[in-house]
Amino acid sequence: MDDDRGLDDGLDDKVFKALADPTRRFLLDLLFTRDGRTQSELESELEMTRFGVAKHLKVLEEAGLVVPRRNGREKLHFLNAVPIRLIHDRWIDKYTERQVSALADLKAELEEQA
Amino acid sequence: MTAISGSTTTTTLVNQVFIKADPRKVWDAITDPKWNERYGYKCPSEFDLRPGGAFRTLASQAMRDHGGPEVIIDGEVVEADPPRRLVQTWRAYFSPEMAAEPATRLTYEIDEIAPGVSKLTVTHELEGAPNALFTVSGEHPDAGGGWAWILSDLKTFLETGESIER
Numbered sequence: 001m002d003d004d005r006g007l008d009d010g011l012d013d014k015v016f017k018a019l020a021d022p023t024r025r026f027l028l029d030l031l032f033t034r035d036g037r038t039q040s041e042l043e044s045e046l047e048m049t050r051f052g053v054a055k056h057l058k059v060l061e062e063a064g065l066v067v068p069r070r071n072g073r074e075k076l077h078f079l080n081a082v083p084i085r086l087i088h089d090r091w092i093d094k095y096t097e098r099q100v101s102a103l104a105d106l107k108a109e110l111e112e113q114a
Numbered sequence: 115m116t117a118i119s120g121s122t123t124t125t126t127l128v129n130q131v132f133i134k135a136d137p138r139k140v141w142d143a144i145t146d147p148k149w150n151e152r153y154g155y156k157c158p159s160e161f162d163l164r165p166g167g168a169f170r171t172l173a174s175q176a177m178r179d180h181g182g183p184e185v186i187i188d189g190e191v192v193e194a195d196p197p198r199r200l201v202q203t204w205r206a207y208f209s210p211e212m213a214a215e216p217a218t219r220l221t222y223e224i225d226e227i228a229p230g231v232s233k234l235t236v237t238h239e240l241e242g243a244p245n246a247l248f249t250v251s252g253e254h255p256d257a258g259g260g261w262a263w264i265l266s267d268l269k270t271f272l273e274t275g276e277s278i279e280r
Contacts, residue, residue: 007134007231034124067128067235078128081252081262086131089266 008086011064015083018063023048024056028065031079038074127238127251129261132231135272137224140232141197143272144222153271154264157186161202167191169202183207189217199223204238206246215243234268236261 018024023046030045031037043053057077060066067080133140143149147158151174159171171187178184189203203217219239227233238261240247252260259266271277 007132011132035128036124036126064130064132067130069128069237078126080128080130082129082131082265085259085262085266086269089263089270 011083012087014059014063015065015087018059018065021056021059023052024060027053027056027060028079031066031077035078036069036076038076042077125240125243125247127240127247127261128235129238129265130233130235131265131269132227132233133269133272134231136230137197137226137232139272140224140234140268141200143268145196145200149271153267153277155258156277159187161191161194161200163191163194163196163200165191165193167194169204189220192219197224204246206249208249209245211245212243212249215246216241218243218246234265236265 026046027042030042039050039053039057042057043050046053057066061068064080064083067078069076069078135143143153145159145161145163147160151158155174157171157174157177159169162168167190169187169189169191170185173182173184173186177186186208187204187206189205191200191202193199193201200222202220204220205213205215205217207213218241221235221237221239223235223237225233225235238250240250248254250260252258252262254260267277
């Protein structure tokens with residue numbers, strides 16, 4: 001392996017690690033619902049200290065899943081869908097897309113009936 | 115950089131990708147129709163790279179075969195600072211609803227974070243353009259994967275010379 005793989009493998013590790021936590025997935029879901037929020041806005045949705053939320057946001061930022069943008073004195077957090085897309089294109093597509101989409105269809109169908 | 119005001123935050127998309135290519139290559143892949151027709155939706159985009167210069171994206175052959183318009187996106191270059199920063203307006207003509215929406219604002223920023231490694235950030239401000247937002251966010255089921263998919267394919271194209279091509 002040359003170091004061409006280093007960048008992406010390192011980022012993939014960070015994405016998987018970032019996603020392996022329910023609070024961080026919840027933060028992503030919050031941003032998916034409404035993008036571009038301040039840390040205070042996100043805190044109000046969680047039973048957690050400011051420090052705890054900041055720590056989770058930092059892990060998400062390092063994985064590239066959240067991109068901070070300055071707006072005057074505010075720091076807004078935006079969901080970045082590209083890292084998940086890259087994992088989708090490289091891993092899910094490659095090995096299992098057909099099965100996954102069949103299962104997703106089945107799940108959707110069952111949930112519709114419920 | 116334009117301030118992203120609080121009321122427009124839900125209509126701004128920020129997408130970012132790290133690419134193993136120097137900023138000049140990334141810039142050319144975005145602005146040169148010779149390259150930009152080879153990934154994503156595979157449509158050539160032409161830029162007159164100076165403030166006020168014209169921008170337009172032409173339909174691919176497949177789109178024209180479906181009877182779509184010849185120019186599918188147009189706009190104006192606001193700022194061109196090669197190979198670091200490109201600001202433009204952007205209005206798509208994929209549907210009558212989108213064509214009726216106001217022009218949106220698109221900013222490309224390219225930072226070299228290590229030798230030969232670029233960080234590309236694409237900010238699309240889509241205030242007042244819900245149909246465009248639905249399409250470029252990748253939520254529209256019939257419109258491909260939007261920005262996330264385009265940038266994923268751009269990365270693949272620059273790093274391997276090939277499109278993901280399904």
